Amino acid sequence: QKEVEQNSGPLSVPEGAIASLNCTYSDRGSQSFFWYRQYSGKSPELIMFIYSNGDKEDGRFTAQLNKASQYVSLLIRDSQPSDSATYLCAVNREGGTSYGKLTFGQGTILTVHP
């Protein structure tokens, strides 16, 4: 079992729709959860991160965390063609020697079509 799993996609949504990206993780000691966007040929850009169960909103993006189910998701509202990219989920156990070390999922390719 991979430590962080994502559906590789591609996920295709029409412009203006809500894109839902999902991520599960195996380490129950994970404390912080990150979503990155990576355009082809570019380095990952941080979208947002979440620590606590529930929802965290930032503009068109909402991260949802359910630690009991070991599940984190990212919702993109009013999707735009410019949102087409690979979305990477990353988790961090934190504490001691694990501080700052991110474990990444394989990424989900999102395509937003006009």
Next chain:
Amino acid sequence: SAVISQKPSRDICQRGTSLTIQCQVDSQVTMMFWYRQQPGQSLTLIATANQGSEATYESGFVIDKFPISRPNLTFSTLTVSNMSPEDSSIYLCSVERSGNIFYGYTFGSGTRLTVV
């Protein structure tokens, strides 16, 4: 927030040679992280570099292959030694963005390495 400059941005190298990648941050940071992204794959942490101490390597990565220097709080280098085509990857450095609060981890622009 930290701005990270990485050099070179890309290189094509002969097998058996070594390449040193530089990572410069515009502010002092305690820890710097080096990742590898193989073609079509996600990111894998190679090592953590703390100033004034030896780098700590993740499972599957060794110092002889990926020596790291961290001479000060704004700079680090990663060397890919005795390269083979399997080392063809994007190499990225990362730092924590923080001031009074935590802003997450940001990445440099990456070094795209092709070994022929």
